[in-house]
Amino acid sequence: MATASCSSTFVPGTCLGSVNSTIRRKKGVCFSRVASIQASLDSNVSDMRVNAPKGLFPPEPELYRGPKLKVAIIGAGLAGMSTAVELLDQGHEVDIYESRQFIGGKVGSFVDRGGNHIEMGLHVFFGCYSNLFRLMKKVGASENLLVKDHTHTFVNKGGDIGELDFRFPVGAPIHGIRAFLATNQLKPYDKARNAVALALSPVVRALVDPDGALQQIRDLDNVSFSDWFLSKGGTRASITRMWDPVAYALGFIDCDNISARCMLTIFALFATKTEASLLRMLKGSPDVYLSGPIRKYITDRGGRFHLRWGCRQIHYEKPQNGEAYVTGITVSKATSREIITADAYVAALSLSLSLSLSLPPPPPQINRLLVTSLKQRSQIR
Secondary structure (H helix, E strand, O other), X not given: OEOOOOOEEEEOOOEOOOOOOEEEEEOOEEEEEOOOOOOOHHHHOOOOOOOOOHHHOOOOOOOOOOOXXXXXXXXXXXXXXXXXXXXXXXXXXXXXXXXXXXOEHHHOEEEOOOOOEEEOOOEEEEOOOHHHHHHHHHOOXXXXXXXXXXXXXXXXXXXXXXXXXXXXXXXXOHHHHHHHHHOOOOOHXXXXXXXXXXXXXXXXXXXOOHHHHHHHHHOOOXXXXXXXXXXXXXXHHHHHHHHHHHHHHHHOXXXXXXXXXXXXXXXXXXXXXXXXXXXXEEOOXXXXXXXXXXXXXXXXXXXXXXXXXXXXEEEEEOOOOOOOEEEEEEEEEOOEEEEEOOOEEEEOOOHHHHHOOOOOOOOHHHHHHHHHHHHHHHOOO
């Protein structure tokens, strides 16, 4: 999750813990700060699977008992790397192809020639990111998170500050209701219209039937949040002042373009789990504290990264009266070009990038394969 520029910008709350030993050097001057870390996932994160929609938190995969496979993964973002971790744990051979010079995807970062850490944006982690926390614990990065005060801050044009303060003795859903009633980010009229919209949403059903509510939310995948929200009585001012900043933070796009499914899934978790809205941040650059440990875990187990090797084409065959299947991928780096063959292929990319890989355009079977696999993966986030 990352912030982006808009009329109101969502930023994390105050930090409860700070960097254990953060040092910045410039022209021989050293600045340092030392403080304790309060970020243990063992003590500060409860099991989000309790009373949560089952589809969001799948069990550990069963032990694979078939033949060892050679797998080619396109994309070294979190989706591609987490896939590699699971495959390596099952004993498979994994190669990851990434067109950029660095790994991490939307949470990637790299060090430039001047020694500066260049990031893709400010990233915060909601308490409902249980699958990510599980991955971080597996690769030894669980102590790299800092816990924030349980409040969300909005910086508006002109410097006005709004707040959504979840700090309350009683947990979900009471703490969330109190936060929305007390926020100064919305006017009373907009709060009332928000209350109507949310009362008519699957979020209310999630309080008693989380799995049924999640299915309703999935059915809204092809509807933008703005269309859904306005149809239920919400106001455009609410979108501009509160929901656009949240949408930018979740998916780098505004409410006119983000799916209602994405926003309502988060709302349902906020309503049912107290710590779902609690934010964490990394101690420093993702290259060091997130993607770095994941990369080490992968390479220590024989996985291989091929940076600046971008996938240019998917090769496939379609037997008569049969389903299309992939036979290889073409990757390139500068003027070099190779065809890679494997037993299995994973396109760990956004849907738009996945569908642009095959030249000429792929048959409907390949389209369905990519769309289905990506939708299935999104259901367990």
